[in-house]
Amino acid sequence: MKRRSFVKKAVLGSMAMAIGTDIVFGATMPKGYRPLVLQDPDPYKLFGKDKEMVVLNDKPWNIEAKAHLLDDKITPNKYMFIRNNGLIPENIDVTKWTLTIDGESVKQKKTYTLAELKSNFKQYTYQLTLECGGNGRSEFDPPAKGNQWTVGAVSCAKWTGVRLRDVLEDAGIKSDAVYIGYHAADVHLSRDPNKEPISRGAPISKALQDETLLAFKMNGEDIPLAHGYPLRLVAGGWPASVSGKWITRISIRDKVHDGPKMTGTAYRVPCNPVAPGEKVKDEEMCIIESMPVKSLITYPKSGATIKKGKRLNIRGHAWAGELEVAKMEYSIDFGATWNECSIEKPVNRLAWQHFSATVDFPRKGYYEVWARATDSQGSSQPMLLPGWNPKGYLNNACHRIAVKVV
Numbered sequence: 001m002k003r004r005s006f007v008k009k010a011v012l013g014s015m016a017m018a019i020g021t022d023i024v025f026g027a028t029m030p031k032g033y034r035p036l037v038l039q040d041p042d043p044y045k046l047f048g049k050d051k052e053m054v055v056l057n058d059k060p061w062n063i064e065a066k067a068h069l070l071d072d073k074i075t076p077n078k079y080m081f082i083r084n085n086g087l088i089p090e091n092i093d094v095t096k097w098t099l100t101i102d103g104e105s106v107k108q109k110k111t112y113t114l115a116e117l118k119s120n121f122k123q124y125t126y127q128l129t130l131e132c133g134g135n136g137r138s139e140f141d142p143p144a145k146g147n148q149w150t151v152g153a154v155s156c157a158k159w160t161g162v163r164l165r166d167v168l169e170d171a172g173i174k175s176d177a178v179y180i181g182y183h184a185a186d187v188h189l190s191r192d193p194n195k196e197p198i199s200r201g202a203p204i205s206k207a208l209q210d211e212t213l214l215a216f217k218m219n220g221e222d223i224p225l226a227h228g229y230p231l232r233l234v235a236g237g238w239p240a241s242v243s244g245k246w247i248t249r250i251s252i253r254d255k256v257h258d259g260p261k262m263t264g265t266a267y268r269v270p271c272n273p274v275a276p277g278e279k280v281k282d283e284e285m286c287i288i289e290s291m292p293v294k295s296l297i298t299y300p301k302s303g304a305t306i307k308k309g310k311r312l313n314i315r316g317h318a319w320a321g322e323l324e325v326a327k328m329e330y331s332i333d334f335g336a337t338w339n340e341c342s343i344e345k346p347v348n349r350l351a352w353q354h355f356s357a358t359v360d361f362p363r364k365g366y367y368e369v370w371a372r373a374t375d376s377q378g379s380s381q382p383m384l385l386p387g388w389n390p391k392g393y394l395n396n397a398c399h400r401i402a403v404k405v406v
């Protein structure tokens with residue numbers, strides 16, 4: 001009896017969290033009942049998102065930011081994109097949440113409670129750039145199926161947690177380990193409990209990096225439900241699909257992980273360039289690892305008007321997967337000539353970098369400001385679309401804003 005009321009309290013607690021306030025007469029709510037607000041929810045209220053965020057899909061929820069919303073150096077929840085492949089888990093009981101480390105290449109399968117993870121391992125905080133592999137997909141021609149992200153499927157929040165490496169080493173990693181794969185608590189769209197919406201992973205070398213965390217805090221608070229509460233993997237600089245949300249199990253694999261969305265064409269690009277629209281065999285598709293160099297002008301908003309004779313201060317962020325951004329430039333003549341921006345160092349490895357510049361316009365009229373980042377190995381963003389690929393990944397074309405001088 002005691003236990004039952006305890007479970008009910010936990011269920012009510014997680015519903016209250018999803019709604020954002022207490023369910024006052026929750027104690028008399030029928031068992032298994034879903035409050036109306038959760039049946040037909042307002043995504044902005046439900047997820048605490050700003051009204052200017054754009055809903056691309058509601059089953060599953062996919063919501064993106066606009067460039068000017070990403071102006072903060074540390075992305076707050078209200079401007080953070082949501083990318084879900086399945087249904088957000090409900091009725092989370094954090095007191096019962098566990099993480100299991102298993103797989104062919106674990107020395108000893110081990111299960112940890114959240115409290116154990118927090119107390120047994122040292123905690124670290126890093127700001128990490130998470131960009132969806134499909135960010136920018138909407139520009140590809142012929143079009144690629146999937147969420148038509150424009151530029152807003154990127155974030156750089158501050159994540160706190162324990163190093164995945166410390167936990168994996170505590171369970172023990174066999175010498176034949178090559179990959180890790182995550183398993184999570186979200187629900188397949190079919191609601192079939194035997195199907196996982198997504199189960200991706202990364203090579204063991206990425207799993208063992210200092211900045212790869214099992215996080216339980218985002219920007220100093222509990223991770224918002226939509227972003228993986230109560231435990232998520234964060235692997236900055238790689239397609240954000242590697243950063244599994246609502247993590248319950250991590251397998252240390254003796255081969256490349258083969259969970260859903262790891263195989264076939266998912267999160268893969270042709271190993272060699274192909275012509276637009278060309279069919280590519282599965283064997284000729286390679287897994288995306290570090291993301292390409294990219295940048296975003298976050299101020300001003302595209303469409304800005306300024307007075308003749310006034311200079312325009314522009315600013316934004318640039319990132320380059322596992323590399324650093326070495327140079328940042330802007331052009332006001334459609335890429336014919338480029339001027340340097342100033343660019344800051346990242347606060348830590350795998351965090352985006354901030355740039356700014358003061359722009360002079362020669363006379364009244366219409367301009368576009370294009371921004372181009374170059375990484376530490378000398379690769380720069382393509383001015384317009386990069387290589388077409390069947391699933392529309394890795395569009396790192398220069399971000400462009402319109403400006404009128406009047």
Ligand SMILES: Nc1nc2c(c(=O)[nH]1)N[C@H]1C(S)=C(S)[C@@H](COP(=O)(O)O)O[C@H]1N2
Pocket residue numbers: 080081082083084085086130131132133155184185186197198226227228239240241242243244245246
């Ligand atoms: N369990 C789980 N983890 C997941 C996903 C998901 O659907 N389920 N989506 C992935 C993808 S494709 C992306 S781009 C990021 C998005 O993270 P965010 O919603 O916190 O911005 O989460 C990744 N982790």
Ligand SMILES: [Mo]
Pocket residue numbers: 083131132133134239240241
């Ligand atoms: Mo993604």
